[in-house]
Amino acid sequence: MVTRLACVAVLCGFLYGYNEAVVGGAYDLLEAYFVFPPYWRGILVAALPLGGLVGAFLCAHLSDAYGRRSALIISGLLFVLGSLLSGLALELYLLSCARLLVGIAIGISSLAALQYLAEISPPKARGRLLAAFQLLVSLGILSAYLSEALINRVPLTGDPFNHWQLLYLMSGIAAVAMLAGSLASLESPRWLAMVGKAGHAEATFIKLEPTQTPDWAIRQVKLLRQDAIATQEKRGWRELLSANMRPITGFALMCFLLQQLSGVYVLLFYAPSILEEFGLPESSVHTLTTLGFAAALILGSALSVFLIDRIGRRPLMVMGYPCCAATLLLIIWGMDMPAPDGIWITLTGIFLFVVNFAFSIGPLPWVYMAELFPSHLRAKGMALAVSLNWILTFLAVFAFPKIYQFVSVNQILLFFVVTSFFGAVYMVRKAPETNTLTLENIQQLFKKHQ
Known part of the structure; x- marks a missing residue:
């Protein structure tokens, strides 16, 4: 169960890496299609970290108010929307807005995924599951470079517009998979305990740790509730x-x-x-x-x-x-x-x-x-x-x-x-x-x- 849930969370790392690297691969094709001045490159590159900054602060509210799983679902929706808009944008300002949207999705998902992984993982496996997020970032970067190399060899219509469209749209495949997985995931038991949903938290702990007894889950939730009450202010x-x-x-x-x-x-x-x-x-x-x-x-x-x-x-x-x-x-x-x-x-x-x-x-x-x-x-x-x-x-x-x-x-x-x-x-x-x-x-x- 934990491994399946972790696979969904680390997909956020893949989307992070792919979208960070794809800007460089698509730049020459974009420049040939739009014929824009040099400062637009700075805008397109800056859109992602700026969106990430906004997304990080949004996640601080979303994951506390609505849960880690809900934050992942919201970021998945933004990834899907941002990928579609990036691939279909016909104006530079629309493309910049789409990249900003993807940056916000990265900012939300990278935090929510790591919170989620830390809170659902058993102590002996927590390190490698958290580190797997970075491994998927690296795989995402490699996928972006390979996609660029392959797409540039495909004779579509001879128009570079089609090639850069595909580079951006391809990230939508992983985005849909991440969104579907998030919808099917469990909520973090520690967040459930923090907001007072003790019964739901106990049931989730048992699903994550099937070898443990119900009494163990009750004790865990009781301790978490005591801490939540003590830190309410x-x-x-x-x-x-x-x-x-x-x-x-x-x-x-x-x-x-x-x-x-x-x-x-x-x-x-x-x-x-x-x-x-x-x-x-x-x-x-x-x-x-x-x-x-x-x-x-x-x-x-x-x-x-x-x-x-x-x-x-x-x-x-x-x-x-x-x-x-x-x-x-x-x-x-x-x-x-x-x-x-x-x-x-x-x-x-x-x-x-x-x-x-x-x-x-x-x-x-x-x-x-x-x-x-x-x-x-x-x-x-x-x-x-x-x-x-x-x-x-x-x-x-x-x-x-x-x-x-x-x-x-x-x-x-x-x-x-x-x-x-x-x-x-x-x-x-x-x-x-x-x-x-x-x-x-x-x-x-x-x-x-x-």
Whole structure:
């Protein structure tokens, strides 16, 4: 039962990855059809993170007021509508609005799915089910790149309009599957207990844990109801900054800040120009920076799913930042060497960087975020942390091209080496181990690491 429900939730990750990557694949076709000025590219790219920011705050209200399942259903409807509008839009402003709608769906679904996964999963499997969300994001990215490659080879009518239509419409298939699965899913028992639906919560716990007794389910719901009553007046946004919650809120925000300061988005942005400086053909660079990166993301994400419940969250998080610094230094070394040795060293460094990111500092902030916040503040706490992530992603994409005019790529990468070492020190001091613990016991453990 848990596995079936988790499959529905992680489909949100696939839609996230596909829609994030498909913008780049469709851009040349869109430009040929619409013949628009360069600033429209910024608008089309910015629509997704802007929608994600709006969706994150909407989810904070929707998932608390109407339930995690209801938030998933709403996001599924938005995904279906956004996919259809993106594929059928004949004006740029309509396409931008459609991409904004998809961004809102991503913002809602990514939070609701992780909340849902955390609250329905048994402690021993919770880590890999949460990490599977990131694996599906990577598969979505790969699917977008493969779809672009295949569709561009299909002779439709010779009009590029038909090709970019298909790229956007294809995401509607996964969106319909995700919506249908959400409609057939159970509600989170922890949310049911929080809002006073004790009988329904007990029945859901038994369905999720069929080996447990009804008495066990009654005890679980009783404890959750006691906590819900005790925290009835502590569910506002300000509570995230209270003395008890500040350590958790601060850690969640630092996880995403340090993730951005690993340099992942900047490196992926500069990778094509780095490889082109070695004289590689444009077609080879395109393949390496799309399908190659997607393959590295999938490999790293699969390693994360395999390891996270075996060795725990803390070792992966602590290990990730020194490895990040080491691979960045390898890239810098390769860039200073002549071809062909420089090409292979640089490519190896980039590949290892992406694999390391995907199995450690990429998925772990999302896992921690879903586990650390208590039920009555999980939606708001996750919305705050994810909003910071969307804002930082937006700034990384749009600010660093201007910074690049004044400093070299090597200098930028050296800056990220320094911040990665800082991240390692911070995680050694602060990162807790939540493996095999129930959500209700995690907060007490976290306090021991402060």
